[in-house]
Amino acid sequence: MKMIKWGDHLVNLFVVILGITIAFGLNNWKESRDQKKLEISYLKNINNELKEDLSSMKSNIQRDSILLANLNVFLNAIPPISDDSINTIFSSLFSITLFIPNNLTFESMKASGKFDYITKLETRNAIIDLYHNQYRGISESENYFRDNLDKKIIPFIMENSDFENDNLSAELFPRNNKKFNNMLLIHRSMVQLKMNHILSSIEKGEKLVQIIENNIDEL
Numbered sequence: 001m002k003m004i005k006w007g008d009h010l011v012n013l014f015v016v017i018l019g020i021t022i023a024f025g026l027n028n029w030k031e032s033r034d035q036k037k038l039e040i041s042y043l044k045n046i047n048n049e050l051k052e053d054l055s056s057m058k059s060n061i062q063r064d065s066i067l068l069a070n071l072n073v074f075l076n077a078i079p080p081i082s083d084d085s086i087n088t089i090f091s092s093l094f095s096i097t098l099f100i101p102n103n104l105t106f107e108s109m110k111a112s113g114k115f116d117y118i119t120k121l122e123t124r125n126a127i128i129d130l131y132h133n134q135y136r137g138i139s140e141s142e143n144y145f146r147d148n149l150d151k152k153i154i155p156f157i158m159e160n161s162d163f164e165n166d167n168l169s170a171e172l173f174p175r176n177n178k179k180f181n182n183m184l185l186i187h188r189s190m191v192q193l194k195m196n197h198i199l200s201s202i203e204k205g206e207k208l209v210q211i212i213e214n215n216i217d218e219l
Contacts, residue, residue, distance in 0.1 A: 039117045040219050042105060046127060047212045049102035054205050057138075057198045060097040064195050067092050071188045075174050075181065093153070093187075096146060099138050099198065106131045123215050126208050134201040141194040148190055152183050 070092040073085075106127065109115055118124040156179075174181035 035117060036219055038114075039119060040216060042109060042114070042117060043123075043212050043216050043219075045105040047209060047216075049105055050130075050205055050209055050212075052102045053099075054202060054209070057099060057202050057205070060099055061195060061198055061202075063095065063097045064191055064198075067095060067097075068188065068191050068195070071184060071191065075184055075188070077173060077175070090157075094149070096142075096149070098142055099135075101131070101135050103131055103135070120215055123208075123211050126204070126211060130201065130204050130208055134197070134204055137197040138194065138201060141190065141197050145187070145190040145194055148183070148187050153187060156180060156183060 070089045074089045074093070077085075077089075109117070115124055115128070118127065160180075174184050
């Protein structure tokens with residue numbers, strides 16, 4: 001009867017188990033390395049897009065500040081005022097500054113469900129808060145602003161303007177017309193609301209840039 005060489009079988013079993021363990025470990029290491037590369041790529045893309053957003057929001061704040069100043073001048077204006085002043089005020093009044101976010105990477109991650117690739121919970125939550133909550137606040141305030149301008153202020157101006165004689169009707173001076181004065185006061189509050197949302201987004205965006213850059217350095 002042939003003796004079973006248990007020692008050889010145990011050695012072979014050990015070699016097989018060791019091979020499987022090494023292969024499994026290498027596969028996990030490769031997956032971890034690939035996921036880290038993808039995380040860095042996502043963070044860099046969000047960081048670049050966010051810096052463009054910050055620049056755009058700061059430009060919008062400057063333009064809205066001019067609109068706010070002109071509204072304050074017009075609300076306190078006493079006729080007659082110069083044509084240049086009228087043109088400046090009205091061109092500013094009709095201007096609309098819209099914020100269009102660079103959110104391609106965020107939307108891609110949302111669609112593919114890959115937010116978990118951002119390993120730090122603090123970073124992930126800050127990204128979602130900015131793009132989902134802060135930016136939505138800007139968009140909603142812009143919609144209120146446009147509605148008030150399109151549905152109330154512009155129709156009122158069209159109805160009370162004397163385009164044939166190129167004169168600004170006395171009815172278009174807020175001091176002379178309570179209804180128009182109230183419209184402009186509401187419009188001013190909407191400009192301020194929009195600016196508040198943008199300033200809040202700028203503050204959180206700048207903090208997020210720093211958080212992301214720290215994350216990238218650590219990875």
